[in-house]
Amino acid sequence: MDAEQNKGSTNPLKALERFGQSPWLDFIQRSYTADGSLRKLVDEDGLKGVTSNPAIFEKAMGYGTDYDAQMKELLARETLSAGELYEKLAVTDIQDATKVLHPVYVATKGVDGYVSLEVSPYLAFDTEGTIHEALRLWKEVDRENLMIKIPGTREGAPAVQAAIAEGVNVNVTLLFSLDAYKAVLEAYMAGLETRHAKGEDISKIASVASFFVSRIDGKIDGEIDARVAAGDKDAAALKALRGKVAIANAKLAYQHYLDVMKTERWAKLKAAGARPQRLLWASTGTKDKAFSDVLYVEELIGPETVNTIPPATFDAFRDHGTPRESLTEDVAGARHVIDEQARLGLDLGAVTEKLVVEGCAAFVDAFDKLLGAVAAKQKAILGDKLIAQEARLPGELKAAVEAAIEDWRKEGKLRRLWARDASVWTGNGEAKWLDWLDVVEDRLAHIAELENFSREVKERGFTDVLLLGMGGSSLGPEVLAETFGRQPGFPRLRVLDSTDPQEIATFEKAINLKTTLFVVSSKSGATLEPNILKAHFRVAAEKALGHAPDGHFVTVTDPGSQMEEVARKCSFWKIFHGLGGIGGRFSVLSNFGMVPAAAAGIDLRKLLGSALYAVKESAASVPPAENAALQLGVILGVAAKTFGRDKVTFVTSPAIRDLGAWLEQLLAESTGKRGRGLIPIDDETLGGPGVYGKDRVFAYVRLKGAEDAAQEAAIEALRAAGEPVVTITLTDTYQVAQAFFHWEFATAVAGSILEIDPFDQPDVEASKVETRKLTAAFNETGSLPPEAPFAKDGVFSFYADDANAKAVGDGDAVSILKAHFHRAKAGDYVALLAYIERDKTSRSWIQALRLKLRDALHVATAAEFGPRFLHSTGQAYKGGPASGVFLQVTADDAADLPVPDEKFTFGIVKAAQARGDFDVLSERGRRALRVHISGPLEAGLKALSEAIGKAV
Known part of the structure; x- marks a missing residue:
């Protein structure tokens, strides 16, 4: 506020006091409080209060460096979400401002001197959430001249009543209609009565009802101008209402206030020490250049009222405002204006309803921007303490992902997820599985x-x-x-x-x-x-x-x-x-x-x-635009659902290589069901872009300082070729814990987009059931049920259900394997499922074989060991998309071990698991073939690899 200050009784702002109105400032900023500017307004302009809202804080915190020092101090001491960090910054600002205004509070005996802090805009339509937040913030700020701002929505009114009953000072905001104002005045009085009935003091409770003004004229006048321009027959009558409806609406609200103050009900409360809930005129900056820039101050001056004035209007009124007791002037004319707007079909009621919704949405948008700015600064301060994520996506996928992220923001899905709202997924049993x-x-x-x-x-x-x-x-x-x-x-x-x-x-x-x-x-x-x-x-x-x-x-x-x-x-x-x-x-x-x-x-x-750190970075208060884990989930979900890129290929630095196996289970078991899902591909050595189809998303999890040069080069080639690559960088091994939560959260989000329950595993149980049947049969008969191969070739015996056996024929091993693997088409994947010891030799064998298949068939490959994978990728193989071509490998055990107190052995259990797994694959119509190796395993694996090489 750079305008020259008027002094003493010549200052129009100070003159408002003579008419019973208190000027408050609709603005707060740390530097403004710290450099004495706020105190100067109190001393020279008679400022009596301050209000804040998300839009004001967004401007204050989102730009400049005023808050950087406290951010660094707070983040050095504790791990916070963006919302928690914002609140600590805001509370400091509010507490500092209440200190400046406290002399006003004392001088006016608690009538003025208040600073307002708003409950989260996300709670505008949540009564219980608003009550909880109001009480929590009241306790957190802990200043007698604080007011908690609660929106005057239908859900907000009972929250106002509850807060007043608990002794909280309340600024009811976003009031546009007379009916809404009546409801909150009723809520205020009911809250006082509840408190008084409990024998508690009501003399120190203060409240204002913030009645918004200029936004109403913005809507009404816009409608008037459109109708006049269209040649409406009532053009003259319409033009006569420009700039008048909002003021008339406010005057009638004030008349209701005066009527209530005359009632016996209020007299009883007043006798008990109650203060009136003053009307506060909000949104009093003039938007239309055709009107005076102090219109909504000059025309709304009256006893026991407040005008919370934006900075530019504050300066303007100081400079050339003309105070008078205008609020009770021509009340009959105000009623006529309201009657006329109804007669002309301007529908003030519908306008005010819309303004409430738009006002709440605008505050949500501003709060998202504010928290996004805080989150961005937080990331910059924490630096390498956080894992970093970068996504390089082709154009269409990028646009679709951005649209989905915006949908999550607008629909508040992130907050619903944290609130354990099962409708984020299928609306069934998801809520009970969110303790992670x-x-x-x-x-x-x-x-x-x-x-x-x-x-x-x-x-x-x-x-x-x-x-x-x-x-x-x-x-x-x-x-x-x-x-x-x-x-x-x-x-x-x-x-x-x-x-x-x-x-x-x-x-x-x-x-x-x-x-x-x-x-x-x-x-x-x-x-x-x-x-x-x-x-x-x-x-x-x-x-x-x-x-x-x-x-x-x-x-x-x-x-x-x-x-x-x-x-x-x-x-x-x-x-x-x-x-x-x-x-x-x-x-x-x-x-x-x-x-x-x-x-x-x-x-x-x-x-x-x-x-x-990962928990806080994924918190409900971190907007989707800054929420990396949410973005990862959106990328995976949208890529699979919309673009058919449902193979997620994990590439991990050697030092954290085993993370891929954990990720396999997380994605496969969480999303592979109901015929859809993500098929994870782990440990598949990267090739050139030419060996891949258009069904992949590459997830590169790298450990900074321990990168593999070949991996880095291969990833860069994939990026250059336009393949979607998400790179997640860890700076030390302990950040693997961040990666755990980051991917868990992303998986939950992907499940939402895929419209499945990511927390059940219906097809894992199917294999267990079949295994139990087979082991029970062994206990009863001393042997597993007999089975016969449909073909034999040397050490190989081939098994399949009738449909699969018919599809591959009954020739030699090479012809059977050729027929089987050539059933894989673009967008499919091949999975090798080996029920053998998982040691260094077998892992090298299966890796070499999978790469041979990938490069020959140009499809994704999975290399798994049973029964380990049954509790992991087995869910997706059976319940996910029917795009898998499976080769199960079993072999004679060189030695067996007894299971104590059981008739069956470990070898029998493994055989039952393999057969149960294969039976379920067959029942689900999967393209599945089993080859059993007789004799020495190493020679048999070598022969199988040679046969597959010839086949493909």
């Missing part, structure tokens, strides 16, 4: 238990930790084991997720049974594999130790599970509980990941502290 959203903060709150366990493991001198689990219980811990390696002074963490007897024997040989801690990890406690693995290693450990190995076993399981019962019966050392509201593949940051991490000596505070 809060689990990082939950585990940090209980970090002492985990740290004590870690210390005890070290003190007991364990050399190994062997985790026994499947799927969600094993893949996350495996990432931690492979990424962090052995920590000094702590045991080495190993993860066993197989029923292959050779693999079990290999793990058993690698550990010292006397000094191994076994972590039995099973959410339900009823999963077959961890139960029989527990049985095997409990017998082995007891034999090695010479006594019951009670102190060598712990479990992670859900409360009340079958595994908890077993653990208590067997006197396990410790029982750790998961959270029932988290599915296995979303559980890595819960105890299912943190307990093995603690046993391995990984710094949990650092790990979970890193994860917390």
Whole structure:
């Protein structure tokens, strides 16, 4: 405000006091308060209050550097979301302004001197949310001359009543219609009556009702001008109403106020010390240049009112305003104006209804911009503490993604997701599976238990930790084991997720049974594999130790599970509980990941502290335009749904290579159902752009400073070729925890776009059912049900259902394999499903074979080991899009292992799992072929690779 200040009684702003009106300023900015400008307005212009709103804060915080120092200070101390950071900045501004205005509050005995802070605009149509927020902000700011702004929507009125009853000063905002004003005045009085009835003081409660003015004329006058220009027969009468309807509307609102103040009801409240709820004129800047720039100040002056004036109008009124008691002038004329607008069909009621909706939407838009600006500054300050994401997308996909992101913003889907609104997905059972959203903060709150366990493991001198689990219980811990390696002074963490007897024997040989801690990890406690693995290693450990190995076993399981019962019966050392509201593949940051991490000596505070950054960066308050995890989910969902790019190819730096296996399960099991979904492709060495079809999105997760030069070059070639590439950069290995949450959140968003429930896994259970049938049959008869190959060639026996057998013929191995793989067309994928030991040799074999298939067929390839993949990609293979061509590989076991207390062996279980898996693939009409290798495995795998090479 640079205009020359008028002094004393000649200042029109100060003169307003003679007419009972208080000038407030519709503006707040930190520098303005800090440099004395605000105090100067109080001293020289008689300023008596300040209001804020999201648009004002957006201008204040979104530009310049006023807030940078406090941002840096706050972010150095704690991990915050953009919304939490904004609130701390805003609260500081409000508290500083209330200090400047407090002398006014004292001098006026609480009539004036208020500073207003608005509840989140996102809550405009949420009564309970508004009440909670109003009470919370009132407590947070903790200043007697604060007012909490609550919108005067239908949902806002009961919130006003509740807040007043709790002793909160309220500025009711966004009032346009007389009916809405009547409702909030009623709410104010009812709130006072409720409070008084409880015997609580009502003499210190203040409230204003912010009645918006100029926006009404903007709408009405626009309609008038359009009708006049169209030659309306009532042109003269219409033109006579220009610039008058808003003021007439306000005058009638004031008349209602005067009428209520005369009632016996108000007299009782006044006798108890109640203050009137003053009308506050808002939106008093003149928009139409044809009118005086102080029109909405000069024409609305009267006792017990407030005018919250924007800065330019404040200056203008100081300069040339003419105060008079205008509010009660020509009330009959005001009634005539309102009658005339109705007669002429201008429909003030509809206009005010629309203005409420538009006003709320405008504040939401401004709040989004504000929080986006805060989030952008926050990212710049935190820098490498956050993982970084960059998306390079072809034009059409980019445009579609941007449109979808804007839809998420407009529809408030992000806030609905955090509010656990199942309608974000299918509206069924999703809400009960969202505890992963809060689990990082939950585990940090209980970090002492985990740290004590870690210390005890070290003190007991364990050399190994062997985790026994499947799927969600094993893949996350495996990432931690492979990424962090052995920590000094702590045991080495190993993860066993197989029923292959050779693999079990290999793990058993690698550990010292006397000094191994076994972590039995099973959410339900009823999963077959961890139960029989527990049985095997409990017998082995007891034999090695010479006594019951009670102190060598712990479990992670859900409360009340079958595994908890077993653990208590067997006197396990410790029982750790998961959270029932988290599915296995979303559980890595819960105890299912943190307990093995603690046993391995990984710094949990650092790990979970890193994860917390991702939680806050994905928060409901971070607008979609700045919300990287949401954007990733949108990219994946839109690419698959609209453009057929449903193969997500993971490329990971060598140091974090195992992250891909965890990502495989997360995407496949979450999205592959109802005939749609994302097919993850992990560990497929990159080729040139020419080997790929148009069905891919490439997700490159790189560790800064540990990049692989060949990967970098291949990724750059894909970008140059116009392939969609999303690059996520970690700056240290602990940020793998951020990546966990980042991808979990993105997967939930992608599930919404694909219109599926990302938290169920209906087709995983189908394979389990078939496996149970087969193992039960073995227990009854001593053998699995007989099966006959439809073709044999040397060491190879081929199996398939009738439809698949007919499709591939019954010739030699090469012709069968040729017919099978050439069923793969553009947009399909080939999956190798090997039920053999997953060791270095077999992994090298399957990788070489998949690349041979990819380069020959130009389709995506998956290379999986059973039964591990059954709890991972198996869901998508059976329930996802019918675009897979599957080759299941089984083989004779060189040796077998008994399962304690069971008739079946581990080899029998593995065989039953393979057959159950294959049966479900066949039932679902998948293109599936099984080849069984007889005799030595290594020679058989080599021969199979040669046959496939000839076939393709």
